[in-house]
Amino acid sequence: MGISEATSTPAGRLRPLNDAPVRADGEFVLYWMVAQRRLHANFALQYAVEQATAAGRPLIILEALRIGYPWASDRLHRFVLDGMADHATALRGGPVRYYPYLEPTEGAGAGLLEALAARACEVVTDDYPAFFVPRMSAAAAGRSPVRVTAVDGNGLRPMRAEPKPYPTAYLFRRALQHALPADLEAFPRADPLADAPRLAPPDLSEIVRRWPPLRDADAGDLGALAINHAVAPAPLRGGRAAAIARMCEFLDTRLDEYGQARNHPDDDGASGLSPYLHFGHLGAHEVAAAILQREDWTPDRLATRVTGAKAGWWGLSAGAESFLDELVTWRELGFNWCVHHPDDADAYDTLPEWARRTLDRHTADPREYVYDLDEFEAAATHDPLWNAAQRQLVREGRIHNYLRMLWGKKILEWSPSPRDALATMLELNNRYALDGRDPNSSSGIGWVLGRYDRPWAPERPVYGAVRYMSSENTARKLRVRGYLDRFGPDTA
């Protein structure tokens, strides 16, 4: 199909998180799954299998779900638990020990990783540049007596391969077009567990007694947990089976029309894959490979010249080109941003100079409407299309991709200041969106405030030269009647 699997995990995806040694006399290799929650096409899992094989030790997969993280809710827990249920089924009776752990009360899970690491040869985990993951991984590595290696399984381009943050999608796309041909020859193995060591798992009964593994993730009693029950489970099921079903359905029925349909809220032409990509139930490599395979793609179809243009580089159908620009360019641009802004990815002060200047100059402009967080959350603005988008977010945990931009632009317009707008966007996105708390949350919300964009004349109140969007123009340009009906005020 024109892409090939790496014979071993590419070194550029490996990052040791401590100086501790690998212990040859450890009992097992531990994969601590925190972001790439899947058993296929997963570089971290692949690396853990390689290390276990080399050490002649069994592999243990720890998939944990903490309780005390910001925005923990029935919605996010349910989605992750769906994935854990699928993993329990897939690994039952196999050679790899699966250790699913649901933290029952805040802090109850403390010590579990250390207890396992104390008996391990080494620990492998996911390198994920957003939310609490970098801090958690670093802290755990500091307490581990054996080496902890973070593995980057996020995207087609290893995120640390680009040494700087890119200021525009165009320039990042051009860099990708230069680099991707080599990356396409180093895909993760589709089934890394195929040759996991078949060795008797160690006796973990002491650890199991203290930190009882989840017995049945389907039955997890969310009501008993101290998480936000006001954010209900989304109608979308999480996990591997749902992710694959959604991907196949998208490729079979909507990819061809993706370029035309994706922007029309009524057409439901979006892929709907971002929640699965966010939680790692699906890998970007898998989606890309499925598309390339469907179109019998070979590398000789690549354009001979690199221009950075949005379409035409792959030599695929228009729908595939358009979707791959989302999946690869825009998605990985977010990782590029976060990996180079480990502490301030969402800070207002990281906006481009021109955007900050123009927004600051207009901060005191009179606003026609001003709402606070509660009013936005309750979809209580004067604008029916905006309210519909907010209702979709609350009910479904997603917003149509075009309307999501409009949603943000109006929060900018109707907040007391751009900084308030930034805080409101982050809070609502991270509280309700299944795909929130992601590098793409930072880049998407930053885009609303001018990141990756250019000044656009004419200058307006509040926005200054930051690109403007309006519900009126959106309704004129796109089909939204059905969407307004679906997410109207009386359609709970």
Added chain:
DNA sequence: ATCGGCTCGCGCAA
């Protein structure tokens, strides 16, 4: 409803 052109600074390709 849909399309193309607008505009110009940027950073790399040459």
Added chain:
DNA sequence: TGCGCGAAGCCGAT
């Protein structure tokens, strides 16, 4: 130094 480019903007022609 010239060229090709642009997240979702606008407007006007069809």
